[in-house]
Every structure is written in structure tokens, then in C-alpha cells.
Amino acid sequence: MAMLEVKDLYVSYGMIAALKGISFEVNEGEVIALIGANGAGKTTTLHTLTGLLHAKSGSITFDGKELTKTPAHKIVEMGIAHVPEGRRIFQNLTVLDNLKLGAFTRKDKAGIAKDIEEVYELFPRLAERKTQIAGTLSGGEQQMLAMGRALMSKPKIVVMDEPSMGLSPLLVSKIFEIIEMIRERGTTVLLVEQNAKKALAISDRAYVLETGKIVLSGDAHELMNDDSVKKAYLGE
């Protein structure tokens, strides 16, 4: 059985339907890409998964448990961490305090200390700046902090919303390298990206969203060679 199973999910903002019955699944250990144009419903999908939005109908099953009625603060405890669009780190707090907040639901002090060290290993830049106020970090460092903060909850799956947005090409490559490292640590990843080319390159499978519906899905490398995907999302 899939780790995360979304079935026939409808979400609307007032009268406007944002998701019109989407279904997809994520298996343990996979990297799954969700690609699509602006307004296709990618962020809405992630927000519904982690409880920031609530579905009108449909189901989300994670580890066999139904999530559509669960409040956001309980979902992270169940093992889904969210790296939100625009990073949304706590600008006025230090790097270390941001990481500690990532571990808010955990009570194992020794484990938290160990994981902070692990995050510092994964992102040496954060170790150098641990006492710095997060708002003073560069864009790339803030993205690393948002990812490190998500890992601090010891998630089974991390959902990431446009982690490469607004970064220089060099940093974009760095962020994708980090996502591969996260997968190698055994964490499943659901990735929303406008940079479809790079997202497909590191993913196992992908789903293509168009105005609230999934129009294509399959093996990421096959999708890369699909003519319609090439034309619409890869700029070829």
C-alpha cells in the first residue's frame, strides 16, 4: 500500500474550485514531482495535505490514517513536514531557534540535539550562522534553513513547495543536490516545482497538474521525453 494516497480530492476557495478531483499516490522512498503552470493547484494540493486548507470532498490517507479532518499541528506529528512556498522561516528568530521550532512536536532532547548536528552537517552554512537572526540570511541560506527546519520533525515524508524559486542558477543546482541527499537519508519527498526540467531529472515519478486536474502521470524520465510535456513545461 502506498504511504500517501490521495483520492478524488476537491478543494475550493469559496465558489472557485481549485482542485477538481485529483488522485495520486506516493510510495515510501520515492521522490515524486508535481509540476504544472501557475494556478494549476500545486500549492493548494500541498496545503490540503498538511492541513492548512481543508478539502471539500475526497480523501487523503497517510500510513493508513485519514487526514482530511486533521488539524495542521497534528499532521506534522504524524510524519509529514512542509517546506512552504516563500520559505516562511521565522525572520526575527535565530537559526538555532528556527531549527528548535522544527522539532516542536518532539520530546526527545538528546535526539533533537543529535538531529540539529545532522542538519548542520547537511547544511554547513547554517552551522556557521546558528546564532544569527534568520532574516539576515541570504535567500539560498533561508531556503536551506526552511529545509533543515522541516527535517527537524523527523518526518517520513517532506513536501516542498518551489524550493528553487528566486535563487541563482548555481544555488538552484545546490538545492536539487540537497533534495537528493534527503532522499538518500531515507526520507520520501513530494516536490512541487516550476523548474520542471530539474524536478523531473531527480524524481522517480511525476504528475502534471492543469487547472485543478491531473492530466498526465508516469515515470519521470518518460515524461521528460513526452512531446506535450516538452512543449508546455520544458520549453523545447
Place this chain on the structure above:
Amino acid sequence: MGFLNNLINGISLGSIYAVIALGYTLVYGIAKMLNFAHGDVIMVGGYVIFIAMTSFGLNSWISILLAVIACTLLGIVIEKVAYKPLRQATSLAVLITAIGVSYFLQNMALLIFGEKPVNFTSVVNVPSLKLFDGKIVISGETSTAIVISILIVVGLSLFINKTKSGRAMLAVSEDRGAAELMGVNINRTISLTFAIGSGLAAIAGALLCSAYPTLQNTTGAMPGIKAFVAAVFGGIGSIPGAMIGGILIGIIEILGRAYISPQLADAIVFAVLILVLIIKPTGILGKKINEKV
């Protein structure tokens, strides 16, 4: 020496404003709302102490403790009943509701205790301090107010910056959605904020009624509004700002009363608010508001 005495009285009154302003600033910083009923919680605290001491003959410590408990619970109930249903509403709706809660508390007190002010017995039994052959007198109420307000600021700062619940409050204050994604229970955090703010209001009530020993249903209204001015003056949302703003407003009020005009003292305080809003809307220690792109 007259000036020094006035200054000391100003600092004393200012310390009380500071304790009230802390409640305002805490709730504003975390729940993002102006709780205009905050001043009236002070009045409730005053009545609880009054009844505990005069009707039940309890000592002042137990009476204050009872008032803190009662106000803490009152704060939690007010938040749950009046403000929580408006979590998604516009800030204007919340503001009007807060004014409504304020009038509700004042009129409930009027109904229960009548309009006649009662004489409050001071809960402070610290001896007064006489300096320079008695030319400067620092009353027990004054020194107590100053010491208590400093202890509260230090304690509150430690709680917010060093504990997990405090860190959750800071996270909610900055980005509610992101805090939720960390597993912070927003409702519980806001409820805790109201509990602390209202508990502080009870202590402010004890200090205020001890220094100015008449108590009636509107006792908390004016000090509440002046403490709000103090919170804005110091930079709303900032804990040290509330302390500095409170002390300064207290000094301005007392000096204004002594040297300009007793009738104009309140007007001067509000003129300060208008000036602050024109010159530095974020207050003395207020943070620049970063607009998100």
C-alpha cells in the same frame, strides 16, 4: 525636592501602567488584536481582592492569588467566547467586539456592585521610605509597584525567550501558518497568551487599587486606555517597549498634572499618543514592519 517627589510618583504610576501595557502588548503581539477589555479585567481583579479581604477576611496574599486565578480564567473565557469565533474576521470586527466585552464587564460590575465606589484597603504592607530628612517620601505602594513591574518584565522576557511555549508564542506572532506547520497549536497558544495577560491584569489591579484606593466599575477603563497609549508609545508588541512606554506615560501624566494643569494631564497623555503616531508610528522600540512580497 518637589520635582523629585513628582518624578517618583510618576515612575510609580508608570510602573502600574507598564504592567497593564504588558498585557496589551503581549496579546497584540501574538493574537494580533487590541483587547480593549483588558482594562476592565483589572477592575474585576480589584473587586475579587476587595471581596476576598472584606467579606471573607482573607489576607492580602491569598486575595491577590485568588484575583490572579479569577482573571486568568476570565481571560481564557473571554477569548474563547468572544474572540475565537472571529479568528478569520476582519480586525475591525474584533476591535468592536473587544469594546463590547469592555462595556459588558463594566455593566456587569455595575449590576453586581452598584455605582457607589468602595474604599479599597491597600494590599501593600511595605513601610514607606523617607530620604533627606523626610523631604522625599517613597511610599510602600510606590516601591512595591516599581519592584513588581521590573520582576514581571524580567520574568516575562525569560519565559518568552527561553521556554518552548514562549518560542511557540514568538512563532505564532510572526507567521501563524508556518507555526502551525511546526506543530504549534494556535488556539492553545493564543489562549495561553490571554491567560498570562489577564493574570498580569489582576496584579495591576492590586497595585492600582492600592495606590489609588477607590474602586468602581469604571476603575480600569482610563488606566487601561493610558496603558494602551504606553504600549503604542514604547512600540506595541515589544515587552521592554511596554515597560519604557509605561514609565514615560506615568511621568508625563504626573509632571503635567503638577506643572501644567491638573485638568489637562489626561489630554497631554493623549497628545503624546497623537505625536508618536505622527513622528514614529512604530513607537520607541517598535520593529519596522516587513511587508511580505
